[in-house]
Amino acid sequence: MSTRIAFLKGHGTENDFVIVPDPENAVELSAAAVAALCDRRAGIGGDGLLHVVRSAAHPEARAMAGEAEWFMDYRNGDGSVAEMCGNGVRVFARYLQHAGHAVEGDLAIATRGGVKTVHIAKDGDITVGMGRAVLPEGDVTVTVGEHSWPARNVNMGNPHAVAFVADLADAGGLFTEPSFAPAAAYPDGVNVEFVVGRGPRHVAMRVHERGVGETRSCGTGACAVAVAAARRDGVDPRDTGLPVTYTVDLPGGTLVITEHPDGDIEMTGPAVIVAEGAIETEWLENAVR
Numbered sequence: 001m002s003t004r005i006a007f008l009k010g011h012g013t014e015n016d017f018v019i020v021p022d023p024e025n026a027v028e029l030s031a032a033a034v035a036a037l038c039d040r041r042a043g044i045g046g047d048g049l050l051h052v053v054r055s056a057a058h059p060e061a062r063a064m065a066g067e068a069e070w071f072m073d074y075r076n077g078d079g080s081v082a083e084m085c086g087n088g089v090r091v092f093a094r095y096l097q098h099a100g101h102a103v104e105g106d107l108a109i110a111t112r113g114g115v116k117t118v119h120i121a122k123d124g125d126i127t128v129g130m131g132r133a134v135l136p137e138g139d140v141t142v143t144v145g146e147h148s149w150p151a152r153n154v155n156m157g158n159p160h161a162v163a164f165v166a167d168l169a170d171a172g173g174l175f176t177e178p179s180f181a182p183a184a185a186y187p188d189g190v191n192v193e194f195v196v197g198r199g200p201r202h203v204a205m206r207v208h209e210r211g212v213g214e215t216r217s218c219g220t221g222a223c224a225v226a227v228a229a230a231r232r233d234g235v236d237p238r239d240t241g242l243p244v245t246y247t248v249d250l251p252g253g254t255l256v257i258t259e260h261p262d263g264d265i266e267m268t269g270p271a272v273i274v275a276e277g278a279i280e281t282e283w284l285e286n287a288v289r
Contacts, residue, residue: 004278007037008095009044012087012271014216014252018046019095019273025057031079036287037279038077043287044279047215048085049075050092061110068108068115070096076211084113084157086219086267090126093118094271113157126271130220131157132263133227136185142192143179144172151180151192152228156265158210159190160224164232168196168206174214193221195229203229204249216252223265226257237261 005027008019018037020027029051038046051073055061061071072092074085089109096102096109097120104120117129134155142151142163147170149163161180165171171178171194178192189210198204205225207218226246230236237244237259245258255269 003281005281005284006276006278007044008098008273008276009046010050010091010094010271010273011252012090012094012217012219013250013255013269015048015085015087015218016046016216017088017091018044018049019052019091020049021052021095021099023052023054023057025053027051029073029075030288031075032288033284034075034079035077036284038079047077047209047212048082048088049077050088050095051075052092052095055110060112064110064115068110070101071110074111076209077213078211080211082112082158082211084111084116084220086128086130086156086221086223087217087269087271088219089116089118089128090219090267090269090271091273093120093126093128094273098273111157124270125268127266127268128219130223130265130267133224133259133265135227135231138182138185140185141181143181144170144174147172149194152224152231153185154224154227156220156223158220159186159188160193160221161186161190162193162195162224162228164228165194165196168194168204170194171206171208174206174208176213177210178208191218191221191224193218193225195225197229198247198249201229201233201245202247202249206251217250217255219255219267219269222248222250222255223257223267227259227265230259238263
């Protein structure tokens with residue numbers, strides 16, 4: 001007799017996710033199963049999957065259980081495991097609120113990139129403490145077709161290459177991963193952001209996410225872009241002693257990124273639950289055969 005697995009669908013600035021609530025870590029989600037669920041034609045469809053597990057029930061998160069009850073076991077749309085997803089954390093928090101596991105105010109969420117602090121505001125926006133950016137030394141170049149640009153290497157718990165371009169259309173269709181050099185800069189691949197200026201402390205971007213392709217939004221990417229834009233503009237909060245805030249426009253909406261003098265970065269934006277239902281385990285088993 002077929003059994004069913006509950007799921008929800010949500011998005012943060014149109015970066016969309018399949019959500020699988022599984023407090024006790026009882027649902028086995030292979031890479032093939034995740035890819036099947038995220039398939040936009042034959043599955044539910046999503047840029048990634050948020051596996052909702054109690055930290056104490058997951059071997060990768062047990063050490064964080066004292067700080068955060070819930071672990072975001074995040075997977076890319078192709079089934080690969082990822083360290084972090086900024087938009088995903090906001091949607092994860094919205095799900096916890098939706099399910100009655102969280103209320104307006106502060107909470108902590110465990111991720112492979114560490115424990116993230118989250119604030120659910122009364123106006124609906126969610127702010128996530130994204131940690132600090134690391135800016136590895138060395139020149140990086142990204143290439144799309146016949147176009148190449150120097151890029152800023154920024155690590156937000158996952159790797160980013162930020163390129164400032166004359167026109168976002170120069171990035172092409174972004175159906176395939178932009179090439180980069182040197183290869184040693186990103187041994188596990190990279191998220192590539194293409195950025196143009198819109199005004200003082202205001203930029204717009206497109207992104208090719210590692211393991212996914214072009215997405216409508218990327219939270220860690222927006223943070224990397226804000227940091228790279230600030231440094232390009234000659235601003236470093238650690239030197240000025242003042243926070244700096246950038247507005248980042250993405251195809252799916254707008255995020256507000258603030259870098260504080262201690263290096264901590266906060267990202268604020270919306271998160272929405274759009275649907276919920278159940279899938280047959282028999283379908284999922286057949287889909288991965």
